[in-house]
Amino acid sequence: AAPAASGREAVARARHPDRPRAGAYLDAHFTLREEISGDRCGGVDPGVRCGFGRLPDGHTVAYAAQCGTATRPAGFRTAARLVRLAGRLGVPVLTLVDTPGAANDAEAERSGAGSAIADLFAAVASARTPLTSLLVGEGGSGGALALAAPGNTWVTPDAYFSVIAPEAAAAILKRAPGEAGETADQLRLRPRDLVDLGIARGVVGRGGAPTDVVGNVRGGA
Template sequence: MNAYEKIKCTRKAGRATAKDYIDSIFDSFIEFHGDRRLGDDPAIVGGVAFLDKTPVTVIGIEKGHELNERIRRNFGCVSPEGYRKALRLMKEAEKFGRPVVCFVDTQGASCGKGAEEHGAGQAIADNLYEMMTLRTPVITVMVGEGSSGGALALAVADEIWMLENAYFTVVSPEACASILYKDSSRADEAAEHLKLSAQDLTEIDIVENLIKEPQDFTDEKECSAFMDSMKKQLVKRLKKLSAENTEQLLENRYEKYRKIGRCAEEGACRASSKTKKHGLFRR
C-alpha cells in the first residue's frame, strides 16, 4: 500500500475506533463527562478503568460508527471543551498516580466559529504544556487518523505507539495538495512527500512501537487476538514506566521531543561560525 492507500484504510467503515479499544482492552470502564468550564464534547471519551488489575485513566478521540453517532461526535473533530476535558482527566490521573493511555483518531481539531471563540489554539497549547510535565506515565496510541495539532494535543507522551496503517501528519494531505498544487485531488502525491506513515515515523524515532494490525477489523477472531496483544504490551510497558523515578520519566519525555529537529547550539547559544545541518532520512 502507498501512503494514501493507507490513509484511505484508516477512514474505512468497520475499523476499530477508540471506544472499541477501551471496551476490549480495559475492564470496568467508567466514563466521565465535561470540562467543568463550558461543556462536554462527545468527540472525547474518557474515564477510569482497570488495565489488568491496575487502575488507569483512559482517553480516546472517538469518531463513532453509525452515521448518527458520527454526527453526534462531530466525526472525531475535537472542540476546545474536549481538549480541556482530556486535560482535566489527565490532571486527575496525576493526582491519584494513575497512568494515562490515550487513543488518537482524528482528521483534526474541530473547525468552526465556536471552536475559535472558545480558544481552540489555547486549549491545544495548554495540553502540550501540561502533558510535558504530567507526573505519571503516558502512552499514546495512534490508531487511525492523526492530523495536525488536533492529534498532537493528546500525543505528548512517554511513548507514541502507532498502528501500521495509521498516519500522523502536520497537515492533511488534501490541504497540503491544495496549497502546493492548488488541487486537493492530488492528495496521494502530497501524502508520499509528508512522510506521515507509521514506518516513516518509526524510522525517525517519533514513534516507539509500530503495531501490526489485523487485515480485517471485522474478523472477530483476528481482532480479539490483536486487542489481547495490545493489552499485554500496554500492561508490560506501563509497569516498566511506572517503576521509573518520576523525575527521570519527565526528563526522558522532555528529551524525546527535545531531540526532534535539533540544530541550534546549547548553553550559551553563541552564534556559531559554521552552518549547521541535520538530515534524518537516509534514503
C-alpha cells in the same frame, strides 16, 4: 495486517469506516471503566472519552480517547483535566489518538480552541505519572499531537500522522485536487515512516489490546 505500501494507502486505512475505533480498544484493554464528562467550563465533547479503567491484572489506568471526530475545545479541556487528575491520584495515563484535527469553526474559536490545545500540551508535558499514547486512526495536526506522549507514542497499522491533511497540503502547494494521493505519498506519514522518523516507538497489532502497549502503561516504562 500487511504494512501500508504508500502514504495514500495509510490515509485510506485510517479513514475506512470499518476500522477499529476508540470503543473497540477500550473494550479490549479494560475489564471495567468509569468515565468522566465535561470540561468544568460547561462544555462537553462526545468525540473525546475520558475516564479510568481496570486492566485484567487489576491495575487502574486513566484514559483519554479521541473517537475519530474533529476535537472541540471542551474535549481538549476534559483531556487536560483527566491528565492532571490522574497525576494527583498517581495513576498512569493512556491516550488513544484519532482525529482529523481540531475543530476550527466559529463556535470552536469562540470557545477558546487555541488556549484549550495549549493547555493540554502543558498538561501532557508536565504529567506527573507515566503517559503512553496509541495512534489508532487519523493523526491530524496539532489536534492529534496534543494527546501524543513525547517519546512514548505507538501506532497501529490503520493509522497515519501528519502535520496537515494531504488534501490541504496539495492545495497549499497549488496542486490539482487529484494530486492529493501523490502528496500523501511524499509526506512520510505511514506507520513505518513514523517509526523510522523517531515519532513512534513501534507498530502494534490491529484491533485488539496490544500486549506491548498495555504492559508499557502498566509498568510505566
